[in-house]
Amino acid sequence: MHEREQQARRRWRIAVTSTAFALLGGYLCLLYWVRVMEAFYLFVNLLAITTGLCNVIVHRVYELPTILAELPRLSEQERRVNLAAIEPFRAELLGRTLPSLKLARSQEDAAALDDDELVRRLAGLQRPDWWRIGKACLIAWSVLVSLALIGIAAYRPEHGVSLIDRARGKQAPIDRHWSPL
Helix, strand or coil: CHHHHHHHHHHHHHHHHHHHHHHHHHHHHHHHCCCCCCHHHHHHHHHHHHHHHHHHHHHHHCCCCHHHHCHHHCCHHHHHHHHHHHHHHHHHHHHHHHHHCCCCCCHHHHHCCCHHHHHHHHHCCCCCCHHHHHHHHHHHHHHHHHHHHHHHHHCCCCCCCCHHHHHCCCCCCCCCCCCCC
16 A cells, blocks of 8 residues: 555656646747737746745755754764654654655654664655755745846836836826727
């Protein structure tokens, strides 16, 4: 059952990631090849998709608490200090973390692990450096959001004024030929 659940989780992750990238590709196609007249709306949607992808990275960064990730690299004395520090909430911490990383079958199994087995399982965990990936994502996302906010403020509709111009007191020109019918 455990192997089947891992395969199902892997398939779902691939499907969700593929869907996100397909949507991103679709928006880029609409923006560049179809030449949609209002690229502003596509840009806002692209920003929303990018934010959603960053959300996945944030989840991966915080999936394994730092105090557990560092246990295999610490000296024996430092390891004992860290294990003593998590002792009051050990069952809750391990019960939530280890099953999600597939290092234990259930919360009860995770809470029942002794210190040496816990360190052995954490040492065998092969993970990318999600902290470095998360920092790079945060920097890229911050730049993108800054540019997006500048773009939104400077965006001037076909018949109107930008938010910057409105802040300066300008109003949109009145179309004297407009009628509701």
